[in-house]
Amino acid sequence: MQETRIAFTLNGQPRLLPAGTSPTRTLLDWLREEARLTGTKEGCAEGDCGACTVVLEEGSRRRPINACLATLGQMHGLCIRTVEGLNAGRPHPVAEALAAADGTQCGFCTPGIVMAAWAWTREGGDPHEALAGNLCRCTGYRPILAAMSAMRDDGATAPPAAPHQSSRFTAAGQVFYLPASLAEAVALKRAHPEAWLLAGGTDLGLRFSEGREVPGCVIALSRVAELRGIARDAAGLRIGAAEPFETLLAACRTDPDFAPLAPYLARLGSRQIRAMGSLGGNLGTASPIGDALPILLALDAEVETSARRLPVAELLIDYRRTALGPDEIIAAIRLPRPAPGALLAAEKLSRRYDQDISAVSMVACLDFAEGVVARARIAFGGMAATARRARRVEAALTGRPLTREAARTAAALLSEEFTPLTDWRGSASWRLAAAGGLIERLWLRHAHPELPAEVMEVSA
Numbered sequence: 001m002q003e004t005r006i007a008f009t010l011n012g013q014p015r016l017l018p019a020g021t022s023p024t025r026t027l028l029d030w031l032r033e034e035a036r037l038t039g040t041k042e043g044c045a046e047g048d049c050g051a052c053t054v055v056l057e058e059g060s061r062r063r064p065i066n067a068c069l070a071t072l073g074q075m076h077g078l079c080i081r082t083v084e085g086l087n088a089g090r091p092h093p094v095a096e097a098l099a100a101a102d103g104t105q106c107g108f109c110t111p112g113i114v115m116a117a118w119a120w121t122r123e124g125g126d127p128h129e130a131l132a133g134n135l136c137r138c139t140g141y142r143p144i145l146a147a148m149s150a151m152r153d154d155g156a157t158a159p160p161a162a163p164h165q166s167s168r169f170t171a172a173g174q175v176f177y178l179p180a181s182l183a184e185a186v187a188l189k190r191a192h193p194e195a196w197l198l199a200g201g202t203d204l205g206l207r208f209s210e211g212r213e214v215p216g217c218v219i220a221l222s223r224v225a226e227l228r229g230i231a232r233d234a235a236g237l238r239i240g241a242a243e244p245f246e247t248l249l250a251a252c253r254t255d256p257d258f259a260p261l262a263p264y265l266a267r268l269g270s271r272q273i274r275a276m277g278s279l280g281g282n283l284g285t286a287s288p289i290g291d292a293l294p295i296l297l298a299l300d301a302e303v304e305t306s307a308r309r310l311p312v313a314e315l316l317i318d319y320r321r322t323a324l325g326p327d328e329i330i331a332a333i334r335l336p337r338p339a340p341g342a343l344l345a346a347e348k349l350s351r352r353y354d355q356d357i358s359a360v361s362m363v364a365c366l367d368f369a370e371g372v373v374a375r376a377r378i379a380f381g382g383m384a385a386t387a388r389r390a391r392r393v394e395a396a397l398t399g400r401p402l403t404r405e406a407a408r409t410a411a412a413l414l415s416e417e418f419t420p421l422t423d424w425r426g427s428a429s430w431r432l433a434a435a436g437g438l439i440e441r442l443w444l445r446h447a448h449p450e451l452p453a454e455v456m457e458v459s460a
C-alpha cells in the first residue's frame, strides 16, 4: 500500500501536510493551530454544538461535517471549505443575511451556522432540520431561520471526487490505513488485530477529540468500495456499511415502502452527524440506543460481513458487544421491504427533539390479512442492554384486529419482557409507560392515518 502524505483541498487550494503529521489529529485542531484558520470554533469537541462546522464539497454537493470529530487521515483527497473560504474580499451573502436579520449576537456559533446554512442553500430541505446540529446560546433561532429564508444558493461548485487509491500515512508511533477494497481492509485487520476500525468516526471520533487518545494503528473504512453505496431492488435495500446515513435517509425519502422511516432517520444526530456516521458504525457500537438497530430488527435485516451472512439479531449479543470475529468487517446490510399494505412506524422519544440520543425508540412493522394482524414485528431501543424485539407483545397483537383495546392489552405485557434501566434520560417506570404509549400509537396510526404522525414533525 502506497505510503504517502495527507493531502486535501482547503478553500480551493491544494494542501500537502508535512510528513509525520498525526493522521488522527482532528481537522479542527489542525485548522486552528496549524492553518491558523480560527473562524472554525471549538465549543464542545463532541459533535453536539456545530461551532466547528465545515463543509465537504464534491461536485455540486455540500456536506456539513463536525471538524472536531474528523481526523486528518479521513480528509485525504477531499475538498474542505471553512468559513474563511466563503469570503471573497467581503462577507458572503449568507453571512450578510444573518447579520441583516439580527441572527447573530456574541458570534461564537455564527461561523458554524454560516457553514451549515451555506450547505443548506444547495442541499435544501427543512431549514429547522438543517440547523439541528448548530446550537446558539444567545440569539435564539427565530431570527436565524428568518435569515435563512432570505439566503440563496451562490452557484459555486467544486471538482468531482477523484478516484481513491489505497494510502497509508505514518507518524511517530502511528500508522493509518485508508484501503480501497474489502480484501485489503480484512488483510490489514488480520495483520494488525489491535487496529481501530474507523468508519465515519461519529462515535470513535470522540476518543480522538475529547479523549485525546492516540491509537497506534487505524484502518479507515470510508473509501472501501464494497462498503459504499445503496442498491435498491424488489427485495429491498442493500446498504453499504460505511455509506453515510444521509444517503440512507435520501433513499427512504424516495421509496414509498421505506418512507415512514424518513422522519425518524432525520432525527438521527444532525446533518453533520449523518454526513459521516454510518449504519456499519451503528451496528459496530451495538449501543442499546443506536437508532438504526430497531429498524433492522423490525424488518429482519441481515448483515453481510467479510466472512458470512447473519441476521442482525444474532450480531447484537450483549451491551455494546457484537458477534464479530477479530478480523471480521461489516460490509453491508440487507433491509427487506415491508409486505404490501403493512403498517411501518418508527418512533423516537428523547429529552430534546433535535440532535439528541433516544431515551426510548420503537420501530414496528405489522402485516395485515383479512382485517387482522397477520404478523407483528416490534423492536425497541433503550429498553434493555441491547436493542431487541418485544416478542410477547408481538404474539398478543397477532391474529386479532388492531383495536385500541388490543394495543393496550399487548402493551401491558411489556413489563414482563423488559426491565429497563433508570438513568438521566428516564426512569424505568417512565420507559415502560412511554413504550406502552408507543404501542397504543400503532392503533392510532392504523385507525386514523389522516392524523399527523407527530405533533411537531420534521418534514420527511
Ligand SMILES: Cc1cc2nc3c(=O)[nH]c(=O)nc-3n(C[C@H](O)[C@H](O)[C@H](O)COP(=O)(O)OP(=O)(O)OC[C@H]3O[C@@H](n4cnc5c(N)ncnc54)[C@H](O)[C@@H]3O)c2cc1C
Binding pocket: 046, 047, 048, 196, 197, 198, 199, 200, 201, 202, 203, 204, 205, 221, 227, 241, 242, 267, 268, 269, 270, 273, 276, 277, 278, 279, 280, 281, 282, 283, 284, 285, 289, 290, 291, 292, 324, 328, 329, 330, 331, 355, 356, 357, 358
Ligand atoms: C452529536 C452526536 C449525535 C449522535 N446522535 C445519534 C442518534 O441520534 N442516534 C444514534 O443512533 N446515534 C447517534 N450518535 C452516534 C453515532 O453517530 C452513531 O452510532 C453512528 O452510527 C456511528 O457510525 P460511524 O460510521 O461514525 O462509526 P465509527 O465512530 O467510525 O465507529 C463506531 C464503532 O463501530 C465500529 N465499526 C464501524 N464500521 C464498522 C464496520 N464496517 N465493521 C465492523 N465494525 C465497524 C468501529 O470500530 C467502532 O467501534 C451520535 C453521535 C454524536 C457525536
Ligand code: FES
Binding pocket: 041, 042, 043, 044, 045, 046, 047, 048, 049, 050, 051, 052, 053, 066, 067, 068, 069
Ligand atoms: S466543537 Fe461542538 S460540534 Fe464540534
Ligand code: FES
Binding pocket: 103, 104, 105, 106, 107, 108, 109, 110, 135, 136, 137, 138, 139
Ligand atoms: S450568537 Fe452567541 S451563541 Fe449564537
